[in-house]
Amino acid sequence: MPAHSDDINLLEGLLSQYSPSERERPAVEYLVDAMARRGFRASIDDAGNAVGVIGQGLNEVLLLGHIDTVEGWIAVREEGDLLYGRGAVDAKGPLSTFVSAAARAAALTDGLRITVVGAVEEEAATSKGARHVLTQRRPDCVVIGEPSQWDRITLGYKGRLLLDYHLRRDSSHTAGREASVCEEMVAFWLRLKQHADAYNQGKDRLFDLLDPSLRYVASKGDGLSEHADATIGLRLPVGLDVEALKWAIVEMAAPGTVSFYAEEVAFRAGKNNELARAFTAAIRRAGGEPAFKVKTGTSDMNVVGPVWNCPIVAYGPGDSNLDHTPNEHLSLEEYGRAIDVLTDALVTLGKTDP
Numbered sequence: 001m002p003a004h005s006d007d008i009n010l011l012e013g014l015l016s017q018y019s020p021s022e023r024e025r026p027a028v029e030y031l032v033d034a035m036a037r038r039g040f041r042a043s044i045d046d047a048g049n050a051v052g053v054i055g056q057g058l059n060e061v062l063l064l065g066h067i068d069t070v071e072g073w074i075a076v077r078e079e080g081d082l083l084y085g086r087g088a089v090d091a092k093g094p095l096s097t098f099v100s101a102a103a104r105a106a107a108l109t110d111g112l113r114i115t116v117v118g119a120v121e122e123e124a125a126t127s128k129g130a131r132h133v134l135t136q137r138r139p140d141c142v143v144i145g146e147p148s149q150w151d152r153i154t155l156g157y158k159g160r161l162l163l164d165y166h167l168r169r170d171s172s173h174t175a176g177r178e179a180s181v182c183e184e185m186v187a188f189w190l191r192l193k194q195h196a197d198a199y200n201q202g203k204d205r206l207f208d209l210l211d212p213s214l215r216y217v218a219s220k221g222d223g224l225s226e227h228a229d230a231t232i233g234l235r236l237p238v239g240l241d242v243e244a245l246k247w248a249i250v251e252m253a254a255p256g257t258v259s260f261y262a263e264e265v266a267f268r269a270g271k272n273n274e275l276a277r278a279f280t281a282a283i284r285r286a287g288g289e290p291a292f293k294v295k296t297g298t299s300d301m302n303v304v305g306p307v308w309n310c311p312i313v314a315y316g317p318g319d320s321n322l323d324h325t326p327n328e329h330l331s332l333e334e335y336g337r338a339i340d341v342l343t344d345a346l347v348t349l350g351k352t353d354p
Contacts, residue, residue, distance in 0.1 A: 028049070062143070089319060114346060
């Protein structure tokens with residue numbers, strides 16, 4: 001079913017508010033106003049998140065989306081069934097789905113209190129918004145707003161670890177036998193790749209692999225000293241001993257040094273609970289064949305899932321292959337289907353005890 005015009009207007013308006021990480025305020029103010037006009041008790045919290053609460057039930061379902069995007073403006077436009085704009089998929093489409101579905105579900109059941117959060121800085125590796133919400137709420141179940149396609153439910157995300165490598169030493173003649181700082185840096189990268197290859201032996205699924213990526217490389221010299229720097233990202237599988245990995249990397253990096261940051265533990269939720277069952281039943285009633293998936297990136301599920309330890313999934317319309325791309329767009333038909341599915345799932349939860 002195509003989305004209603006009011007739902008499309010909500011999303012188009014949100015896409016029109018350019019909101020890269022740490023510059024979300026205009027989009028937050030827009031969303032708070034949009035939620036208030038739909039009956040939410042809406043406000044901006046101390047972290048800068050947009051928060052809307054609707055319904056009076058004792059049980060709380062938290063719909064945790066993120067309102068920030070990566071850099072790069074994309075003109076908001078409709079081309080047939082497709083709506084283009086930065087964040088259409090990641091993740092203003094899912095966030096708008098949350099607002100529309102929550103408003104509808106609240107009119108159909110009084111068994112829930114539904115909280116929608118448009119969190120800040122999810123794309124900045126700080127997850128400032130989600131970390132603040134952790135200190136404020138203890139929901140009965142959680143839906144993370146990320147693209148899964150309307151008939152798919154995401155149960156897990158790999159973890160993440162970023163590191164900066166640095167090597168500085170006195171300059172030497174290029175005709176000498178000593179390896180340059182650039183060669184030392186390349187040797188470190190190759191050792192790290194070999195370590196990952198050894199860990200990955202016998203593993204076939206991307207979700208189970210230790211996956212390093214070289215994100216930044218630079219070198220310079222002033223005639224007296226030479227420097228080499230690199231930033232490396234690692235996607236971490238469930239069950240990996242991260243502290244042991246850090247120690248191994250420190251040893252591999254010598255004579256260079258490393259610093260670690262932006263660590264998130266890998267997380268996979270269970271599917272034998274009322275939240276997952278509500279989604280699978282809703283997808284079937286909408287004519288789809290539900291399926292579960294896991295993803296190789298990270299999301300705010302990595303932040304809140306291990307702490308709240310309650311039923312949790314990620315859901316939202318859109319093709320995640322379009323995340324962060326200059327061609328980011330969302331099918332309006334799929335957007336409408338996702339709103340219907342989420343509304344149905346919330347109503348079902350309002351009839352049970354999450």
